[in-house]
Amino acid sequence: MQAVKITEHGDTDVIEYGEHPDPEVGRDEVLVDVKAAALNHLDVWVRRGLPGVDLEMPHVPGSDGAGIVEEVGEDVTRFEEGDRVALAAGVNCGECEFCRDGDAARCVSFHIIGEHVPGIHSEYAAIPEDNLIPVPEGVDWEVAGSSCLVFQTAWRMLIDRGGLTAGESVLVLGASGGVGHAAVQIADHAGAEVYATGSSEEKLEHAEDLGADHVVNYEEEDFAGWIREETGGRGVDMVVDHIGAATWQDSLRSLAKGGRLVTCGATTGPNPETDVNRIFWNQLEVIGSTMATPGEVDDVMELVWDGTFEPAVRDVLPMSESARAHEMLQDREGFGKVVVVPDSEL
Numbered sequence: 361m362q363a364v365k366i367t368e369h370g371d372t373d374v375i376e377y378g379e380h381p382d383p384e385v386g387r388d389e390v391l392v393d394v395k396a397a398a399l400n401h402l403d404v405w406v407r408r409g410l411p412g413v414d415l416e417m418p419h420v421p422g423s424d425g426a427g428i429v430e431e432v433g434e435d436v437t438r439f440e441e442g443d444r445v446a447l448a449a450g451v452n453c454g455e456c457e458f459c460r461d462g463d464a465a466r467c468v469s470f471h472i473i474g475e476h477v478p479g480i481h482s483e484y485a486a487i488p489e490d491n492l493i494p495v496p497e498g499v500d501w502e503v504a505g506s507s508c509l510v511f512q513t514a515w516r517m518l519i520d521r522g523g524l525t526a527g528e529s530v531l532v533l534g535a536s537g538g539v540g541h542a543a544v545q546i547a548d549h550a551g552a553e554v555y556a557t558g559s560s561e562e563k564l565e566h567a568e569d570l571g572a573d574h575v576v577n578y579e580e581e582d583f584a585g586w587i588r589e590e591t592g593g594r595g596v597d598m599v600v601d602h603i604g605a606a607t608w609q610d611s612l613r614s615l616a617k618g619g620r621l622v623t624c625g626a627t628t629g630p631n632p633e634t635d636v637n638r639i640f641w642n643q644l645e646v647i648g649s650t651m652a653t654p655g656e657v658d659d660v661m662e663l664v665w666d667g668t669f670e671p672a673v674r675d676v677l678p679m680s681e682s683a684r685a686h687e688m689l690q691d692r693e694g695f696g697k698v699v700v701v702p703d704s705e706l
């Protein structure tokens with residue numbers, strides 16, 4: 361089969377598309393004929409190399425994708441040939457203290473398909489049954505293959521970890537990115553007053569279309585000062601930050617007393633200075649979140665399948681142009697998801 365392959369860690373020139381051994385289907389696995397897949401910032405980190413993650417090369421990336429069941433292993437019970445499925449990339453052990461306690465996203469051996477083990481940017485992929493969810497008829501492959509990772513991440517972050525409720529105010533940073541554009545929709549759906557930042561007029565208009573009530577261009581204005589002005593000096597109840605070092609201080613400055621900063625990533629770096637005085641004096645909470653439990657995935661994906669939430673598709677490229685897709689993410693061009701499709705499907 362044909363697959364996207366990272367031959368070594370490095371710049372986009374380490375990405376190839378070509379012949380790769382067909383996957384072997386384990387007893388509890390399902391062979392998926394991939395119709396569409398998508399990139400996440402995670403793919404850029406995996407390509408560059410993550411500390412503590414030692415990958416077998418060549419590595420097939422990809423933590424989002426969807427397709428048709430081609431074959432099932434003998435222990436598979438939930439799926440059969442011809443079913444439409446999407447990848448839910450978080451893998452848990454089901455046995456540790458946290459899994460047994462019902463919070464599989466805290467599993468001590470939690471890992472992600474595409475990050476720690478081969479992913480789905482290929483014509484076919486063998487995926488454990490537990491990591492597939494059914495996709496209803498009528499849902500586009502582009503939607504099915506691009507929504508699961510960012511919507512589950514944003515859902516757990518805002519709803520389950522952050523406890524966002526109707527009437528609260530929330531600031532979403534980088535509202536045009538994958539997690540950002542999901543967070544705006546989820547916050548709006550939860551009944552919150554939504555503030556959003558972006559880097560261009562076009563991106564801000566898009567954030568408004570998704571449900572943002574107030575928008576600001578962070579390249580032209582100090583967003584924390586803007587939040588103070590907009591909220592009469594109070595600040596917001598929650599800040600959704602996946603940017604990290606570049607925004608951390610201003611995220612804390614944007615919070616009302618007792619506010620929560622929820623974080624699921626640090627695309628600009630993991631080691632910002634932090635104002636401890638502000639944290640204790642304003643009684644702030646810093647809440648980490650990553651991926652989601654299978655139950656949370658079901659909750660949010662139901663709302664994607666019924667059209668309540670819509671992943672924005674930035675572009676659809678053949679898998680052979682994956683290097684270009686990586687560049688689009690790195691350079692923050694446009695908004696929403698970059699979808700890649702096996703060349704044989706185009």
Ligand SMILES: [Zn+2]
Nearest residue numbers: 453456459467
């Ligand atoms: Zn576990």
